[in-house]
Amino acid sequence: xxxxxxxxxxxxxxxxxxxxxxxxxxxxxxxxxxxxxxxxxxxxxxxxxxxxxxxxxxxxxxxxxxxxxxxxxxxxxxxxxxxxxxxxxxxxxxxxxxxxxxxxxxxxxxxxxxxxxxxxxxxxxxxxxxxxxxxxxxxxxxxxxxxx
Numbered sequence: 001x002x003x004x005x006x007x008x009x010x011x012x013x014x015x016x017x018x019x020x021x022x023x024x025x026x027x028x029x030x031x032x033x034x035x036x037x038x039x040x041x042x043x044x045x046x047x048x049x050x051x052x053x054x055x056x057x058x059x060x061x062x063x064x065x066x067x068x069x070x071x072x073x074x075x076x077x078x079x080x081x082x083x084x085x086x087x088x089x090x091x092x093x094x095x096x097x098x099x100x101x102x103x104x105x106x107x108x109x110x111x112x113x114x115x116x117x118x119x120x121x122x123x124x125x126x127x128x129x130x131x132x133x134x135x136x137x138x139x140x141x142x143x144x145x146x147x148x
Contacts, residue, residue: 006046014038056101 017038022031133148140147 003046007042010042010045011039014042056104 018035022034025031137148
């Protein structure tokens with residue numbers, strides 16, 4: 001059942017991508033290849049195993065409470081209270097994932113601002129080019145319009 005849900009979700013995303021961005025384009029052969037690639041990815045991507053480090057799910061670490069028997073009685077080592085002469089179990093630190101939501105959010109924000117800067121620079125270059133052509137090339141005045 002999860003496979004079917006994953007495939008249907010990916011197919012929906014591919015269809016929305018096509019409808020929003022590619023439906024009115026005239027590159028029909030490229031559109032066909034993109035639709036076929038989306039179809040193949042939708043059916044094969046859910047089959048690819050995701051490493052635990054890349055997963056978005058928080059892994060809950062289970063703490064196992066251990067007890068020891070000493071000459072003074074039974075002691076729970078999960079607590080911080082130890083008596084003199086008793087041994088305390090040292091639990092290894094839980095392995096921290098390198099791919100958590102905070103790092104992902106920072107990466108998305110950096111990517112967003114990089115895109116804003118890139119498109120801003122592109123807009124300025126196009127505006128300067130347009131103004132340069134408008135005032136250096138010969139023009140034809142047609143009523144209110146200036147044809148360059």
